[in-house]
Amino acid sequence: MKALVLNCTLKPSPAVSNTEALAVEVMRELERFGVKTKMIRVADHNIITGIKSDLGDGDAWPAILKELLNSEILIIATPTWMGTMSSEALKVLERINGLYPKRDAQNRPVTFNKVAGFVVTGAEDGARHVVSEIAGALMDIGFTIAPQSYTYWNNGPGPGDNYLESDYRKEWSIETGKAAAANLVAVATALKNTPIPGDK
Secondary structure (H helix, E strand, O other): OEEEEEEOOOOOOOOOOHHHHHHHHHHHHHHHOOOEEEEEEHHHOOOOOOOOOOOOOOOOHHHHHHHHHOOOEEEEEEEEEOOEEOHHHHHHHHHHHHHOOOEOOOOOEOOOOOEEEEEEEEOOOOHHHHHHHHHHHHHHHOOEEEEEEEEEEEOOOOOOOOOOOOOOOHHHHHHHHHHHHHHHHHHHHHHHHOOOOOOO
16 A cells, blocks of 8 residues: 655755654554555645646656555645645645546546545644645545544644744644544555445
8 A cells, every 4th residue: 555645845855844744753654554655745846837637848747646646545745824725735736636537447536545634734723724625625536535634733823833843732743643544544445445436
């Protein structure tokens, strides 16, 4: 089983990413269940803005999409800015939308039997709102949303330390991430054993 994490931080490498730090905790737990994990930092790649799967020369999305389609689990990891997801996360959703009309050999959406989870970080709130937005979008495209398949961290009201600088409730975020990993594996395993049927 494979899991792909798309880190939608606005910071290109090698800048330190708080979102990556929390996502790594989830990846470690997935690996404990035998899942092969991979993280892609979206800002490191030239993903052209649009809603098709391939936008031609120079577009890095087709290679990332191949990784996504070869994975049973997708995790969208994003910071919150002004109470919503990053522009990189929105761009990813717009490009995933290009899969909407695509079907497999059984006439199912190609995203059927894939499971999605979420990691959100930010100095202020908005995490639950971001999770609900991304979950709704991915469900519409055909992903299965596992129960409680998210974790998040914020530092309470007002500006403050970021995830890596603070010890504020990090243990809760890490333990919630471990539970999310277990739920993702459980649902992905169930779908692998009993896939959602097609009409062919």
